[in-house]
Amino acid sequence: MTTNEPQPGQHSLNIRKPYFDLIASGAKTIEVRVGYPKIRKITAGDTLRIACADEALTTRVTAVKEYESFKAMLDAEEEAAIGGPDMNHDSLVAAIRDIYPPEKEALGVFALHLTLAQAGT
Numbered sequence: 001m002t003t004n005e006p007q008p009g010q011h012s013l014n015i016r017k018p019y020f021d022l023i024a025s026g027a028k029t030i031e032v033r034v035g036y037p038k039i040r041k042i043t044a045g046d047t048l049r050i051a052c053a054d055e056a057l058t059t060r061v062t063a064v065k066e067y068e069s070f071k072a073m074l075d076a077e078e079e080a081a082i083g084g085p086d087m088n089h090d091s092l093v094a095a096i097r098d099i100y101p102p103e104k105e106a107l108g109v110f111a112l113h114l115t116l117a118q119a120g121t
Contacts, residue, residue, distance in 0.1 A: 011042050012049040016099075020052035022084040023059065026116060030081045032073065034100050035066070035108030042112060050114075063113035070096050073109045082111075 013031070015023070022028035031050075033039045042048065046061045067073040074082075074089060083092045 009043075009045070010047045010049070011038070012051060014051050017052050020050060020055065020057075023050055023114065023116075024055075024057055027084045028081065029114055030077055031112040031114060032070075032082055032096060033110045033112060034104045035110060039110050039112075042110075044113075047117065048112065048114065058117040059114040060117050061112055062115050063111075065111045065113070067109040067111065070100075070105055070109055073111055077111050 013033070015031070019028060019031075023031070031048075042061055042064055044061055044063050048059045048061050050057050050059055065073075065076070067076065070093065074092060079087065079089055079092055083095060087095065
């Protein structure tokens, strides 16, 4: 039986174009998500396929860190690794709040540390 479901240790996320481009360039190495069940399954060492429209790239998860709030996460993580070199603390908060309302933040905040996977891995 063949399915299109990712294998254990393989995950897929859709992402907005500006953030996809930052990951592809290597400028963004932390993807922020809230604690949906599929996010809670991601662990260090897993493969993460990042997709945007008809583009995709493969990353390796090097660490997964959970925080109780976006503020706690932004206090602990490097801002440029989350939003690229042009985003400061206030612009990151605004961007994250645009994506996730407070009831989603209450699920827990996850910082997925990524590295681009090498061809053939």
